[in-house]
Amino acid sequence: MLNGRQTVIIRELMKADSPVTSDYLAKVLDVTSRTVRNDIKELEANVKDIGASIKSIRGTGYQLFIHDEQLFRHFLQDIVGHDQDHSGKIPTLPEERVHYIVKRLLLTEYIKLDDLAEELYISRSTLQNDFKEAKEIFKRYGIKVEKRSNFGLRLIGSEFKLRLCIADYAFADIESEFDMILKDNPVFAGVDLNGIKSIILTHIGNHQIVLSDIGLTNLIIHIAISYNRIKSEKYVTLYNNELADLKTTEQYEVAKEIVHDLEIELHIRFPEQEIAYITIHLLGTKMITALHLNDQEVQSFIEEQIYDVAKVVLETIDQELHLNIKDDQELFLSICLHLKPAIHRTQYGINLPNPLLEEIKTNYPAAFQASVIAGMVLKKLLDIEINENEMGYLALHLGAAIENRKNMDQPKKCMIVCASGVGSARLLATKIEAKFGSRIEIVGTTEFYKINQIPLNNLDFLISTIPIPMQLPVPVIHVKTILGGGDFEKIEQYLGIEVNQKGNYIREELVFLRQHLETREDVLHFVVKQLKKLGLVNDLFLKSVLEREELSPTSYGNFVAIPHPLTPQTDSTFWAICTLQKPIDWGGKRVQFICLLSVEKNSSGDLQKMYDLLINIIDNGQVVQQLLKCKTYQEFASVFQKNNEMVN
Template identity: 30%
Template sequence: MYLNDKRFLKLFKLLSNSRVPMKSEELCEHLEIAPRTLRNDLKNYKLTFLENGVKLISKPGVGYYFEIFHQDLYFRFIQDLIKKETQDQHLIPVYPEERINYLIKLLLSTDKYIKIEELEEKLFVSRSTLTNDLKEVRERLEYYHLDIENKPNYGMKLIGEEFNKRSCISKYYFHTDLYDSVVLSTEKNERKEIIKKLLYDTITENNFTLTDIGFRNLVIHIMILLMRIDKLIENEIIEPIYINLEDEKEFKIAGMIIDKLENQFKVKLPKKEIYYITIHLLGKKSMQYNNDTLLISQETQDLLNYIFKHIKQNFKLDFSQNFELFTCLALHFQPMMNRLKYGLFIENPLIDKIKNENSLAFEISLYVGSIIKEIKNYDVNVNEIGYIALHFALALERLHEEIRSKNILVVCASGAGSSQILLYKLKQKFKNYINDIRVAKLYELLDIDQSKYDYIISTVPIDFNTQIPVINVQYFLTEEDIDLVKNIFTEAENDYSFINKYFKDELFFKDLKGSTKEKVLKNMCDAIQKIVDIPPDFYKLVIQREEMASTEFGNNIVLPHPIKPITDSTFVAIAMLEKAIKWDKQQIKFIFLISTQKDSTESLSLFNESIAALVFNKKAMTELEKNPTLNTFKRIIKEMAIQEKENTIDSIFK
C-alpha cells in the first residue's frame, strides 16, 4: 500500500471527494505533476485500488472517477489512511452515523468557525454527502435547542445556551461506547470518583434520594462543568424562571454541592451553576414519602384526572379506577414536569421499540403529551412520550387480560377425583383466560346463580335449559375438546369481517404522486375526500399527529392518521407511491392512512395488530408491490390476522 506516498493520498482524496469525473488536466494541476507522471502513477496505483474495493474508471473526453464495488473494503482502506494521518482511528469516522456523531462532537468542541472545505478533506466525502450529514446534524441539535450559524467566508459554528450545550455534550461524549477508551483519561477517572463521593455524601447528609440514572447524570454534568470552566461567565444574568428555584429544598443542596466543588478543585463557580444543579436534582429525584405515604401534589392529581377523563372520551378506555396506573404516572410526572419546565433533556434508547411494539400505548401517550402542552404549555418530546407509553402498555395488557378472562362452571358426574383432574387440566391449559372456575354437580346447577358465569363446561349431557352456553367435553380433554374450548375464549378475536368492512376498492390508490410527506398526504387526503365524508381539517389533524412523532415503521411502510378519532366511520386508505420518498429517516413506498370512527366502542385490537405485523413481513410487501391490488392486500392481511391470533394463543398455551 501507498500509505506513506503523499501524492497517492492526495489523488485518492481528490477522486473520493469528486461527484463528477475529473479530467487529467485537473488532476495534474492539483497534484502539480506532468501528464506522463499521472499516467504512470495511475498505472502503478490501479492494483491497490482494486485490492481495496474501488475500480478506477477512465472515459476518453470525460475523465477519471471511482466506482466502489466493495464498500467494506473501501471503508477499511479509508480508516487505514485516516489512522496514518491522525494516529488515532477513533477520531475521524467513515460510516454515515459515525460521521454525524463526529460532526456534532466537533461543533461542541470549539468556539471557532469551521469551513466546509476542511470537513470535506478530513472526512473523504463529497459536498453533497456532507450537506446531507449536516442536515441530520441540525435536526439532532434542534432537540437540545441548539443551531449552526453559517457566516460567509468564515464557516460554521454552534450557537445556543451553555446549559443546552452541556446536555448535548453529555449525550455525545459521555454516553457513547468510545468515550471511556478515547477521551476519559486516568486523571478524569480519578476526578469522577471524587465527584461521586462528594455528591453521595451531600445527598445522604440531606436525606435526599436520586434515581441511579439521575445520580450518574449529575456526576457527568459536574464533570462537564469542570471541563468547561473557561466557558463560564461570572456575572451572567439569571433569568426570572430560575429565581423561583431558590424556594426549593433542592436549591440549598445544590449550593452545598457547589461549595464542596469549589473547595475540592480550587475553583470559583458562578451562581448560575447552583440553579443548573438544582434543575438536575428536581428532574431526577426519586419520589419523596412522608411517614411511608406517597406525596402526590394536588396539581398532579388534577392533571391525571383530567387526562383519564379525556382518554375515556377519545379512546373509549376507562382507566379512572386503575389506582396502580394513576400512582405510576404520578411518580413519573412530578420529576418529568420539572424536566420539561427547565429544559432538562433525557434519552430513551427504547423509543423505536416502544413505538413499534406498543402502538396504541404510544398513541395514547402522544395524546397525553398534547394535553400537557395545552394545560402547562410544555413541549413533551418523543423520549418522554416513550416513557409514558410504557406505563400505558402495561395497563392495556392487564385490561386486555381482564376483558378476555371468563368465569367457568365445571360439571362432571364421574366423582370428585375426575372433577379435580378436569379442573386441573382446564386451569393448566387456559389459566390466562380463566378468571374464576368452580366445580358443581349436575343437580346443583338449578340453585346456582348462573349469571355470574360465562360458560358451563360439562362431561355429561344437560337435559334442561341453562342461562349460559354449555360446552360438552370428555373429562380427560381430547385435542378436539381443547380446540372447542379455545374457540370460546378467542371468539372475539376470530372475526375477520374488518377486512371487508375497513378496506374498500375505491380507497386503494396506485401510483400516488408526491415528493415530500406533506405533498403525499395532501394528495391522499384530497383523493379520500372525493369518496368519504371527512371533516375539513382532516389533513391538518393528520399533519399535526405526524409532527408529534413520525409514523414511519420500517419495511417501506408509514401509518399516518389524525391525532384523534374524527370520522363517522373507520376506514383505511392504502396508497402505493409512484416513486419511493424519504419520509423522515426512512424510505417509504406504502402508505396506510387509518381513520378511526369517533365515539366508537368496537375493539380494533386484531385489526391494529394485523396492520402492525406488516412492518415485519418483507415478503408480504414485496408481493403487494408485484401485484398491487386490493384482493392481494386482503389476502395478506387475513394471513396476518390469523398469524397474530395464533401467536397470541401459542403464547398462552406454550
C-alpha cells in the same frame, strides 16, 4: 477492516431470515444498487477469512452463510470494539453524517466546511445538504451558525442551550456510565467520573432522591460538561427571578452540597449560577414516596395542580381510547409522581434519553398513543410540549396499566333465551362455552315469556334465538338455534375481539401503489383527498393527522410510517395504504410504505390487537420490500395473504 457501508451490509444480512435484495440495501445505505453490488463483490472475498460466505440467489437477493461460528464471533467482537471507541469510523448514512457535523461544531471552537468534507470523504455539495439538516437541529435549540472569514464556522447561542445540545448530541449513544469510559470524548478528558458519581450518590441518598441509572448517567454527563465549560470560562446565566425561585427548592440545598464536594474533587470553583444549573437537573428527579396510599393521602403530598392534571390526563385517555384505566389507583399515583419532574425537565429543555423509545413505539402503540394524548392535555392545561422520550416514559406506566387491565378482565355474564326447549338451550350453551371458554359466563337459560322475571341488571348481555321486540336494559345478540354463519362473529364483536380482519382493513379502494410523492405532507394530503372522495373523513381529519405528526413522527423503521389522527375521528376503522416509487424523509427516517390508520370513534375493539395485526406485516423488512414492488392490488393482496393470511 471493512468500511462503514460493508459493516451495515453484514448487519442487514445477519438480521434477515431470507435473501436481501440490492435494492433494499441501497435504500438502507442511501446509495445506488451498483455501489451495493461493488461492495458485496469486495465482501465476498473478505468474508472467507472470517468464517462466512455471501451467496447471490438469482431473482431473490443475497444471503449470508456462517461456516465457522467461533471465527465469525471474533469478527463480530472486533466490530463492536471498533464501534465503541469510534476510532477511524467514518459516518456512512446521511443521518450519521448530520450527527457527526452537529457533534464536531459543538465540541470545536471553529471548523471549516472543506475540512468537514475531507473528514467525511464526501463532496462539498453533499456536505451542504447535510449541513442544512444540522442547522435545523441547532435552530430547535435557538443556536445559530456564524461564519467568520479565515476561521470557519462556530456556534452562537445561550450557554444553557449549548450545554443542552451538547448533552443531547455529543452523548446521544451513551446509556450508562460504562459507555462513558469507552467513548473517546473530549468532554470527559481529565474528569474522574467515578468521583463525580460517588459525590452525587452520597447526597441524593441523604435526601431520599430517586435517580434511575439513565438519570444518574445524565447528571454525570451534565456535570462533566459544566466542568469543561467552566474551565474554558463559559458560564451559564439565569435571570435573577429564576435564580431566586430555584433557591427556594430543596434541590438547591442538595446541589450546594454536591458542588461543595465537587470543588474539592475537581479543583475548580462553581459560581452560584452553576449551582442553580445543577438544581435544574435535580428538579427533573423525584423524591421517594410510599406507593400504597389512598386517594386522600395522595392528595395530601402531591401538589394540587399535578393531582388535577393527572386526573384530566387519565379521563381524557379513557374518553378517547376506551381503555378503562382512569380508576386505576396505582397508575394514577405513578402518573402523579412522574409528572412533576417531567414537567420541570420539559420547562428547562432537559432531554432525558430513552433507550427503549423505538421498542415502545413499535411494540406498545396503544400505550404510546395514550401518552400522545397525555401530551396533548399537558399542552392545553400547562402550555408545555413534552418530547418523544418523555412520551415513551409515560407509555411505560400506561402500558403496564393496560396489561393489568387485560389480566383483570372478568368474564361477561349472559343468559340464553331459547324458544326450542331446554335441550336446544343446553346445546347452544355448550357450543358457546367451548368457543369462548372463560370469557363468557352463562348464568342460565330461559324462555322468552319469563324474561320479565329475570334480574337483568346482573347481566352484561342476552343471547337469544328469537327476536326480542321490547327495549331491554342490556344488549341482545340474536343468533340461530344451531350456531352457524356469522353468529360467532356477532358474539366476538360484542366482546371486543378483533376477528378475521382481512375484509375490514385491506380494501382495494384504499390501496394506492407506487405513487410519485416527495414529502410527508404530499403523502398525507394525497391520501386524505382520496378518503374525502369516498366520504370516509371530514375536513378536520387532515389537521388532526398533522397535529399528531407534530407531537411525534409516526415512522417506525423498515421504511414504514403509520400516520393517524390525534384522536379518533371516523365512524369506521380502516387502513389507507400508500406505497411510493422512492423513499422520502419522514421525521428523520426514510419511508416508502405508509399505512394511514383510523380508528372509529367510541370503538370497543382492542386497539393493541389491531396494531399487532399491522405490525406483524410491517415489522418484516423483506415483506415490506415485496409489498413495495407490487403494481396491482391483486399482487399486494397476495403478499398479505401469503405472509399473514389476512386477505381472502
